[in-house]
Amino acid sequence: MAAQDDGELQLQLTRPLVAENASLFAADFVEQGRSQGIPLDYSPGSLTVLDQIIGSLRAEGVRAPQVADVLFGFGCYLGETVVRAADARWVSAEGTSLATISVFPIVLRLADGRYSDPVGQPFAALLSGQSLASFYTDTVS
Numbered sequence: 001m002a003a004q005d006d007g008e009l010q011l012q013l014t015r016p017l018v019a020e021n022a023s024l025f026a027a028d029f030v031e032q033g034r035s036q037g038i039p040l041d042y043s044p045g046s047l048t049v050l051d052q053i054i055g056s057l058r059a060e061g062v063r064a065p066q067v068a069d070v071l072f073g074f075g076c077y078l079g080e081t082v083v084r085a086a087d088a089r090w091v092s093a094e095g096t097s098l099a100t101i102s103v104f105p106i107v108l109r110l111a112d113g114r115y116s117d118p119v120g121q122p123f124a125a126l127l128s129g130q131s132l133a134s135f136y137t138d139t140v141s
Helices: 019-035 046-059 064-085 121-128 132-140
Strands: 089-092 106-109
Touching: 019 064, 019 089, 046 064, 046 121, 046 132, 064 089, 064 106, 064 121, 064 132, 121 132
Parallel strands: none
Antiparallel strands: 089 106
């Protein structure tokens, strides 16, 4: 759990929050989405669906602690979409340039050596309207 937005985040995770499990969190999210009729195929286009959902939540005044598990799933899915499109891999945030910035202990290491925080992006999107699709484009370009 970590402080975010207007309260303490309480995640209900089925496995430890470590880099080795990030792709499994994403796969769980895909399965949950499919069971609710949300087409998730790790394509850049699927991120616009998530942006629309976040936009709806934002318009309704939903706060991050209320939907922390969902936003976490969005972030793992976003990260895994980047992993599949670019030469990126999940790593521990510890010892990286994002160690003191990232709310979560997992980040991506990109092929060029930069680090990226896709798991935090849905939380930022809910708070300030950022776009997951734009984050993806900026990250893989």
